[in-house]
Amino acid sequence: MRSVSALLLCLFPMALTALAQDPSSGAAAVDRYPLYVLAVGIVSVLGLIIGLRMNAFLALIISAIVVSMLVVGEDGFQMEAAGGRMSAVVSAFGSSAGGIGIVIAMAAIIGKCMLDSGSADRIVRTAVKITGVQKASIGLMASGFILAVPVFFDTVFYLLVPLARSLFKQTSRHYLRYLMAIATGGAITHTLVPPTPGPLLVSANLGVDIGTMMWVGTLVAIPAAIAGLVFSIIVDRIMPVPMRPLGPGEEKHDTLTDEQLPSLWVSLLPIVLPVVLIGMGTLANTLADKEDRGRLVPEDLIDPMALRTALREGQTSELPNPAQQLLRSEKLSDEDRALLTAEGDVAAEQRQQITDVLNDLLMSKDFYEEQAFLGVPLSEVAKSNLAADQVRLKPVLRRRMNRALLEDAFPGLIQPHEWNSPRRKWASQLALWSDANFALLLAALCAIATLKMVRGLTLKQLGVEIEEALMSGGMIILITAAGGAFGAMLKDADVGGTIEKMFEGSSGGGLSLLLLSFVIAAVLKVAQGSSTVSMIVSSGMIAGIVSGQVLGFHPVYLATAVGSGSLMGSWMNDSGFWVFAKMGGLTEGEALRSWTLLLAVLSVTGLLATIVLSQVLPMAG
Template structure:
């Protein structure tokens, strides 16, 4: 049964959110808070109860996200400044060879975007793409698209990147399962969007690298084994915690006390603290960085993290308002009655917000808030993890002129708008549909 007052409240709230972001250019953090208030007023929530709901939504969300995003940002900053990204790229290129450089670049992007923000990683690694194009004289897109595919997929699907961290927290999903499914969905998606699509589009559009700059090439890279160990450490600890504290560990004879300590060490807080300590010492102090330099590097990384943390908190407020008003429960019952699965709803909601306003982070958080309010029945951890990936896939779709990533990519690759649409926009759309297709296949085998 549809309550039209509640339906009008949520539609007005989402409409107001898009209007504020697109037309009035209001910062998404404040726009989400205002939209939440609009939903509450139309739904008939008492004035002071609206304020209480804002406090509850912010508080319940930020306790986890603030710590993980902050630690993840510092970890990525040290890896970036140490030259770790270039070291990994150079290693993979040397192993794969020039003929398979596109496969090396998709792997580079896939692993580097785990600790480093998408735009930062792209700017760091794009000189390698230029160098390959100058050497081979093939289209720049043959190398750029695989790199971008790897970066975009990990940025969307695999914690501790901020997007999936925020969505997982709003949906109360286990990060270990999100990481596992992120890899399972992400690897085949990266293959299709990266080397396969890259080879096709490079045969249609020829782009040359810009003129070579006189910048000095860096030589003192960290050892590749150390880079891989440090990047892998938090992921392995988080996944190990999830696996050993699930039914998969039954029969292994692990004591309850041992599981408690594994839960402690493998919790995202502890895992990322350990990763930061390793990076601080082995990539910082041992490689000649002073303690003051490391302090400045990590402090600077918290600026962008603060924006994401506040935005995620506002998304938590929007979710809480939908739950408090009963809008989520009503929509859940309606979608169930027409046979629309929560996975497909999550994908479509994220895709619509992404296409309309551009930011994948805003799309993820808005869709997570709406989807979370629909989850009125108990749901297993694996299914909730798939919901995170479904939202991430939808929020990656069709990057175009209202997305800063569109202009970043077109600027650095020297493309006009038409070329960027045919390459980057199409690649992100393939990524989204490939991602949700893989989620659909996985959901068949999950009984939750």
């Protein structure tokens, strides 16, 4: 491992430098400094953790600070701004902890209670009776594969890890295989099958129907999952990993007999309950989103002539205004601009054409510009959506936000939209129950009640058990949040933006576009750690590249190539890496040799499956 680490430390920064200097990549016009910052970050993390054996939390925080200090503004590095950079690290750490803290804490409680109460043992014994010990890893992989469709990967992994640990207690072998089987199923559907955010937004960016994305994504995911399972078996044979205690007191309880174990249904409740609740929320939101209430219909144009007049007057104004912002959009052709600013009566056919053009504009990411909307009283709908993360904003919410901005900019000319349909109200009513934090809290309470019932613990003893679980979960939260802070500092250094510019102007057709989609997503994943962000950014770039091109196959294959690429290169700036390592009780080196390589296998197999399907089942018509 030391030789591998040394090779990575030497070659990866060199590769980044070469990439930055490659004239064919268009990098001559690209600032290479962010790539050097990325190289420093990689060397820092790997050197501290693997070279100096430093605690992962300390290494990630130190590396985040180092990277943040290398972030320069327009005026270069200013020493007086250094304090602000430290504040940025703290803020990013807090944001990451806020996103995963409660979920991991609840998962730690659920895991310990399921193990100590015998719930995990009951589920495993039942599963082994059905599948046999030899096929247990197939069951774990299939569970992860199915559960990760409506539920985030992290949550699925938290819920299934206790089963892997209980299964190892029965078999005394193949612990790493069980962990990797869960990760295989969960990771591949998380990036290929909607309605998880990554595949959902990729399908929107590339104009792919969600239903098509679901079934083609599943077709691509199946061979990748099989390859991942085979790879898990190989790694487990080469590098068997012992099951280590995740916290104090994990092995202090006596083994329960079959008669003492809780029933199967009680045992399954902490797993099934959050999956059902989160799945119901996902279904409700998907159905509500299909209505697309932000979309304009011709009747929503109250006075098309007055709207055209307002656009013409705004276009010639010397001051920035919404009309100018709207008309300068890259989505508009010269014919579209002429249509929106023409004089005279508006025929029924033109009314429909204006509506179609405006609907295209409502999906634009550059619809809003602060200077243009100065003096325009914004509605709460517009303000709340503008305050959201624009990179991760769902298409239906982007259209709603821009519709609200259009209504605010031209009051009395655009009919206010009605958002709260019966489906949307149903989704809103389920919002609390389907929230992952709340759903896992309910599951934790069920697991605690089962532990008390089975073991006959006093409230004081029960409190000690929960404290022990939270002690193990606390370290996982700290390390995962530190990894998030490190990734955020790389983002602040504009590593992703630099890589995006390097691929601008790329072109090609057919299979070369599939490979390009894969490579862009993979490079962005290595750079900033998030598969979801990698998928969103790379799919947006690919959508611009393929616009107007004849592909020879359905664009859904570009989406699956992006999803496959977003799995490549998971390392210490990826929260999934730390979830797998720390919830599984693995060292950083073991995680690099198992998790990182596993995702590379899934990634490459997904690309190969995509290429084969694009030729065998092109669906080009």
